[in-house]
Amino acid sequence: xxxxxxxxxxxxxxxxxxxxxxxxxxxGIITGAxxxxxxxxxxxxxxxxxxxxxxxxxxxxxxxxxxTANTLHGRALPIATGVKMGNPxxxxxxxxxxxxxxxxxxxxxxxxxxxxxxxTLVVYxxxxxxxxxxxxxxxxxxxxxxxxxxxxxxxxxxxxxxxAQAAGATYVARGTTYHVPQLVDVIAKGIAHKGFSxxxxxxxxxISFGRQNKMGGPAQMMMWQRDHGVLKAVWDRMDEDKxxxxxxxxxxxxxxxYENNDVQEYTAAYDELIKRAQEGK
Amino acid sequence: xxxxxxxxxNQAVVEGAIAAGVKFYxxxxxxxxxxxxxxxxxxxxxxxxxFMQTExxxxxxGTVIGASMAGKKAMTATSxxxxxxxxxxxxxxxxxxIPCVIVNVQRVGPATGQPTSPAQGEVMQARxxxxxxxxxxxxxxxSVPECFDLTLRAVALSEKYRCPVILLMDExxxxxxxxxxxxxxxDEIPQAExxxxxxxxxxxxxxxxxxGSKVPAMAPFGSGYRWHVTGLxxxxxxxxxxxxxxxKESQDRLRTKITDNLDDIVQVxxxxxxxxxxxxxxxxGAARTAYEAIDMARAEGLKVGFMRPITIWPFAEKQxxxxxxxxxxxxxxxxxxxxxxxxxxxAVAGKVPVSLFAKYDNESATxxxxxxxxxxxxx
Numbered sequence: 001x002x003x004x005x006x007x008x009x010x011x012x013x014x015x016x017x018x019x020x021x022x023x024x025x026x027x028g029i030i031t032g033a034x035x036x037x038x039x040x041x042x043x044x045x046x047x048x049x050x051x052x053x054x055x056x057x058x059x060x061x062x063x064x065x066x067x068t069a070n071t072l073h074g075r076a077l078p079i080a081t082g083v084k085m086g087n088p089x090x091x092x093x094x095x096x097x098x099x100x101x102x103x104x105x106x107x108x109x110x111x112x113x114x115x116x117x118x119x120t121l122v123v124y125x126x127x128x129x130x131x132x133x134x135x136x137x138x139x140x141x142x143x144x145x146x147x148x149x150x151x152x153x154x155x156x157x158x159x160x161x162x163x164a165q166a167a168g169a170t171y172v173a174r175g176t177t178y179h180v181p182q183l184v185d186v187i188a189k190g191i192a193h194k195g196f197s198x199x200x201x202x203x204x205x206x207i208s209f210g211r212q213n214k215m216g217g218p219a220q221m222m223m224w225q226r227d228h229g230v231l232k233a234v235w236d237r238m239d240e241d242k243x244x245x246x247x248x249x250x251x252x253x254x255x256x257x258y259e260n261n262d263v264q265e266y267t268a269a270y271d272e273l274i275k276r277a278q279e280g281k
Numbered sequence: 282x283x284x285x286x287x288x289x290x291n292q293a294v295v296e297g298a299i300a301a302g303v304k305f306y307x308x309x310x311x312x313x314x315x316x317x318x319x320x321x322x323x324x325x326x327x328x329x330x331x332f333m334q335t336e337x338x339x340x341x342x343g344t345v346i347g348a349s350m351a352g353k354k355a356m357t358a359t360s361x362x363x364x365x366x367x368x369x370x371x372x373x374x375x376x377x378x379i380p381c382v383i384v385n386v387q388r389v390g391p392a393t394g395q396p397t398s399p400a401q402g403e404v405m406q407a408r409x410x411x412x413x414x415x416x417x418x419x420x421x422x423x424s425v426p427e428c429f430d431l432t433l434r435a436v437a438l439s440e441k442y443r444c445p446v447i448l449l450m451d452e453x454x455x456x457x458x459x460x461x462x463x464x465x466x467x468d469e470i471p472q473a474e475x476x477x478x479x480x481x482x483x484x485x486x487x488x489x490x491x492x493g494s495k496v497p498a499m500a501p502f503g504s505g506y507r508w509h510v511t512g513l514x515x516x517x518x519x520x521x522x523x524x525x526x527x528x529k530e531s532q533d534r535l536r537t538k539i540t541d542n543l544d545d546i547v548q549v550x551x552x553x554x555x556x557x558x559x560x561x562x563x564x565x566g567a568a569r570t571a572y573e574a575i576d577m578a579r580a581e582g583l584k585v586g587f588m589r590p591i592t593i594w595p596f597a598e599k600q601x602x603x604x605x606x607x608x609x610x611x612x613x614x615x616x617x618x619x620x621x622x623x624x625x626x627x628a629v630a631g632k633v634p635v636s637l638f639a640k641y642d643n644e645s646a647t648x649x650x651x652x653x654x655x656x657x658x659x660x
Contacts, residue, residue: 067502069510078340082347111336277326
C-alpha cells in the first residue's frame with residue numbers, strides 16, 4: 001500500500017469514502033495534508049477534535065476518525081472554542097472555507113485570533129462558494145466572474161492573513177494544494193504552536209470558480225498555484241518595486257509568514273484565572 | 282444545613298447553575314439578564330468552571346454547545362434580541378441532541394423594544410423560533426426560589442433528554458428580590474448525568490438507542506468514543522443520510538423522545554383549583570398577580586382557581602383539558618398581546634369560553650386589575 005492508503009486506513013472513517021468532492025477539487029489534498037500533519041505530530045486520535053462549518057471544505061470533518069463536528073455556516077470557531085474550553089487537552093483543528101471563515105464567520109475569526117486560543121484553523125481558500133454553485137466570497141479576486149457577479153465582482157478581497165495577524169493570531173502561514181510537502185509542514189507547525197494558528201490554503205474549485213473564470217482544468221489551476229506562490233524566503237528578498245509587481249500579478253508568499261511565541265495562550269491564562277479565583281484574589 | 286438569603290431572581294439562577302454542576306457559561310451582556318453573566322463570571326472560576334463573555338450572542342450559544350460536546354454542563358443567558366440571534370444554534374442543539382440550557386429573561390420587544398420592562402413575548406418563539414420541525418423543553422419560574430429549583434431542573438431535563446431547555450423568565454422575576462433558602466453545601470445535591478455508552482468504542486453508535494429508549498448515550502469528546510456531530514439529518518451512526526426515510530425516522534424519534542415522556546416533563550401548579558368553577562391560567566411574572574387576585578376573588582365568594590404552567594413547552598395539553606372539563610370558563614393572563622392563550626383555545630376546543638387578559642404596557646397587572654378582568658370574564 002502507498003503511504004496515503006496507509007494513512008487513509010488509519011485516520012479516515014471506514015465506509016465514509018468516497019467523498020463528495022468533484023474531480024479536480026483541492027479539498028482532498030488539503031484534508032490529506034492535515035492527516036499527514038497529525039500523523040507527523042504523533043497525536044492520538046482520541047486527542048484530536050476536528051470542527052468544521054458548512055461548505056465543501058467543511059465536509060472534511062465527517063470523513064476523519066477523530067472527535068468531529070460539522071456545525072453551522074460560519075460558526076465552527078465558537079463551537080471549537082467551547083470544545084477547547086471544555087477539554088483543553090484536545091488538539092482542536094478547525095476546517096473552514098473562504099466564505100465560511102471570512103464572510104459569515106468573520107466576527108468569530110477576529111475574536112478567536114484576538115484571544116490567542118490554541119486552535120489550528122485551516123482555511124480551504126478556493127475563492128468561491130463551491131457547495132452552493134459558485135457565488136463569490138470575500139476572498140474572490142476583484143474582477144472575477146461568479147454566479148452572483150455576472151458583471152464581475154467590484155469588491156476588493158480580504159488579505160485574510162494580514163487580517164488574522166492584526167487581530168492577534170500568533171502563527172500565520174499559507175500553503176497551496178500544489179506545494180504539498182510544505183503544506184504538511186506548515187500545518188504540522190501550526191498544530192504544534194500553542195496559540196491561535198491560521199493556515200490559509202490556496203486551493204482550486206475547477207467546476208465553480210475555474211470554469212466561470214476560464215482558468216482551464218484542475219491541472220492548469222494547479223500550475224497557476226505553482227506560478228503564483230512564492231516562497232517566503234524569496235518574497236522577503238524582493239525589493240519594494242518587485243513586491244508591488246508580484247502583488248499586481250496576483251502572486252503571494254507561501255510558508256510560515258509569522259510566528260510569535262510570546263503571547264500567553266488563552267486556556268493557560270484561564271487556568272491561572274481559576275487559580276486566582278480559588279485563592280480568593 | 283441551610284441559609285436564608287435575599288436574592289434577585291437572576292442571582293438564584295446563578296446559584297441553581299452552580300448547584301447543578303454547570304461548569305461553562307458563554308454569553309453576551311443584555312438587559313435584563315446581565316446579572317446572570319456577571320455573577321457567573323464571579324462564581325464559576327471559584328468552582329473550577331469557566332466563564333466567557335463571547336463576541337456576540339451566537340458565539341454565546343456556540344461555545345456552550347462546544348463545551349457540552351466536551352462533556353461539560355453548559356448554560357447561556359440572554360433576552361429577546363439575543364434569543365432571536367441564537368435560533369440557528371438552538372436548532373443545531375435540537376437535531377444534534379446537545380444538552381444545554383438557554384435562559385431568556387424576556388423584556389418588551391420586538392427589536393430593542395423596552396429593555397428594562399417586563400413582557401412575555403417569546404412564548405411562541407421559544408417553541409418555534411428556530412426553523413424546521415423540532416422539539417424542546419421550556420420551563421418558566423414564578424419566584425426567586427423557583428429560579429433556583431427550575432435551573433436545576435432545566436439542567437437535569439437537558440441531560441436526561443439530550444435537548445436544549447429554555448428557562449423562560451421575564452424581567453419581573455429576573456430582577457425581583459425575595460427570600461430564598463439555600464443549602465449550605467451544594468455537594469449534597471444530586472447531579473444529573475447524561476447517559477454514557479457501555480459498549481466498546483468501536484461498536485458505539487452515537488445516535489443509536491438501547492432498550493426502547495429514545496435518548497442516545499453521549500460520550501464526551503476525548504473520552505475514547507469518537508463520534509460525529511452534524512446539523513444535517515443523520516441516522517443512528519451520526520453520519521448524514523439524505524433519504525426520505527431517514528428524515529422521517531429522525532423527526533419521529535426526536536419528537537417522541539419528548540412526547541412519550543410528557544408525564545415526566547410537564548409540570549403545573551394548581552392553586553385553589555379543587556372546587557373552582559372558573560380558572561385563571563398564568564405563568565412566570567404574571568402568576569405573581571394571579572395568586573393575590575385569586576385570594577381577593579375568593580374573599581368575595583367567587584369560586585376561582587388558578588392553574589400555573591411551570592412547563593410551558595411541551596404544552597400542558599392534558600392538564601388544560603382537565604381544567605376545561607371542570608370549570609365554566611377560563612381566563613388566560615399574560616404579559617403580551619396573546620400567545621399562550623392560542624394554545625389554550627386550541628386545547629379547550631370550544632368546550633368552555635376562553636378569555637384573554639393581555640397586559641402589554643410595560644408593567645405587571647395589579648391584583649385589582651386582574652380581579653376586574655376575572656369578574657368581566659365570569660359575567
